[in-house]
Each structure stands twice: as structure tokens, then as C-alpha cells.
Amino acid sequence: MAGLSLDATQLDRYSRHVIMDEVGPEGQAALLNARVLVVxxxxxxxxxVQYLAAAxxxxxxxxxxxxxxxxxxxxxxxxxxxxxxRPxxxxxxxxxxxxxxxxxxDARRTRVERSNAAALVEGHDVVVDASDNFPTRYLLNDACRLTGVPLAHGAIYKFEGQVTTLVPDGPCYRCLFPEAPEPGSIPDCATTGVLGVLPGTVGRYRQQRL
Incomplete structure (x- = not known):
């Protein structure tokens, strides 16, 4: 792995990781060398985004x-x-x-489409699906299966949340939800609301599982 050594500033910044036997300097170096796509x-x-960056x-x-x-x-x-x-x-x-x-x-103001999904996913160690619509979820699932990249999925509704991690040799999103619901049949945050803290709870739990 390239760049295994941490400089003095990094040893200070990530000291609470480095002192853990389960992470150590090698684990922190692996994080610094990792690439994650957040959709x-x-x-x-x-x-x-907050906690991946902080980590x-x-x-x-x-x-x-x-x-x-x-x-x-x-x-x-x-x-x-x-x-x-602003974007x-x-x-x-x-x-x-x-x-x-x-x-x-790498900030990309783009929507995930059939034409760009695989290219967007390729080259990353993990993909985080933080989208709010079924077409994007299915496209990311298919692209991750094609490229062999793990997919971390999450969803929220009012007071409830879902979190799962889908690995290349395990069940996929289409295994859980074979067919998308009819357009308009699933309410969104704009019509039903969402507890403000819920996305943070779900998002941070998901980040911990990456």
C-alpha cells in the first residue's frame, strides 16, 4: 500500500484511531488511501460525508x-x-x-443515469447510496454488482430508517426489492416530513459499518 507513513500532524489528528489496536497507524493509512463515492x-x-472526512x-x-x-x-x-x-x-x-x-x-454535479453509473462507481472502494429515489438505488445496485464494489444503502421515512451493506458475493438490492413501487405510491420527506435528527442517526450508523 502506498503512503503507509503518517506525518506528525496526521499522528496528532488521528491519534484516537492510531492508539486503537484494531486500527493503528496501518489502519489509518488505509483510510487515507481509500476512495468512497457518496451519491x-x-x-x-x-x-x-462529515464522518468519513473527519476519519x-x-x-x-x-x-x-x-x-x-x-x-x-x-x-x-x-x-x-x-x-x-448553491449546488x-x-x-x-x-x-x-x-x-x-x-x-x-471530487465534486460532481450529476444525476446517476444508466449511461454513467458504472463509470461513476468504478475505482472506488465503497459506494454509499444516500439517494432518495428508487431508480438511482437500482442503478447503483447494478453498477456495484457489475464492478464488484460494495454498496452501503440507507433510507429514511418520518421516524424510521433502514441500513444495509451489500457485498459483491452476497444478496443485492434487487434481491430485497425485486420491483420498484409505482411512481408516487411511496411518500417522500416533502409530503410526510422527517424528524431532523433521523438522517444523522441513520447516516452515522451506516458510516460506522463501512
Missing amino acids: GCGGLGSPV GVGGLTLADDDAVERSNLQRQVVHADADVG KVESAREYVEALNPDVAV
């Missing part, structure tokens, strides 16, 4: 085609009031860069 920089993606995951690719709205700020904690109207990936990128200079951020 969605909203409620579910925000806490994942020192060295390469974060952020994919989202949406812009920050004021109604997002109740739960999407990498964005601030001054970011309203979420740009707001999230600036947040990460201010938090941890060790992290290289």
Missing part, C-alpha cells in the same frame, strides 16, 4: 445534481443558510475542505 449530499449523505478517508467523490433549499437546513448539516441556491456538491466540498485538508474531494 446524494442531502439528509442521508451529510452525516456520512480521514482520503478520497471522497460526491455526486448530486440538486441545489440547497432552505427547507433542507433542518437536517442537511453540511449546508448553511448562505448556501441556499449541494459545492457546498459539501467546501465543508470537507475546511474540516480536513487530508481529504481530496
Whole structure:
């Protein structure tokens, strides 16, 4: 593995990782060499981005085609009031860069489509599905199966959340949900609401499982 040695600043920053036998300097170096794709920089993606960056995951690719709205700020904690109207990936990128200079951020203002899904996923160690729609979830599932990349999935509804990690040689998202529901049959946060802390709880639990 390239770049196994940590400099003095990194040893200080990540000292609570380094002193753990289960992590140590080698484990921290592995995090710094890791690349993670996070699809969605909203409620579910925000806490994942926060804690992956704080932990020192060295390469974060952020994919989202949406812009920050004021109604997002109740739960999407990498964005601030001054970011309203800006692309979420740009707001999230600036947040990460201010938090941890060790992290290289590739911000892509794009929607996951059939034409770009595999190329977007390829080259990453893990993909985090923080999207809010079924078409994207199925596309990420298929792309991860094709490329052999593990997929961390999460979803929220009002007071409830789902978290699962799908590995290449195990069951996939289509195994759990063979068919997408009819459009409009599943309410979203805009119509039913969501407890502000819930995305953070689900997102942080999922990040811990990566």
C-alpha cells in the first residue's frame, strides 16, 4: 500500500484511531488511501460525508445534481443558510475542505443515469447510496454488482430508517426489492416530513459499518 507513513500532524489528528489496536497507524493509512463515492449530499449523505472526512478517508467523490433549499437546513448539516441556491456538491466540498485538508474531494454535479453509473462507481472502494429515489438505488445496485464494489444503502421515512451493506458475493438490492413501487405510491420527506435528527442517526450508523 502506498503512503503507509503518517506525518506528525496526521499522528496528532488521528491519534484516537492510531492508539486503537484494531486500527493503528496501518489502519489509518488505509483510510487515507481509500476512495468512497457518496451519491446524494442531502439528509442521508451529510452525516456520512462529515464522518468519513473527519476519519480521514482520503478520497471522497460526491455526486448530486440538486441545489440547497432552505427547507433542507433542518437536517442537511453540511449546508448553511448562505448556501441556499448553491449546488449541494459545492457546498459539501467546501465543508470537507475546511474540516480536513487530508481529504481530496471530487465534486460532481450529476444525476446517476444508466449511461454513467458504472463509470461513476468504478475505482472506488465503497459506494454509499444516500439517494432518495428508487431508480438511482437500482442503478447503483447494478453498477456495484457489475464492478464488484460494495454498496452501503440507507433510507429514511418520518421516524424510521433502514441500513444495509451489500457485498459483491452476497444478496443485492434487487434481491430485497425485486420491483420498484409505482411512481408516487411511496411518500417522500416533502409530503410526510422527517424528524431532523433521523438522517444523522441513520447516516452515522451506516458510516460506522463501512
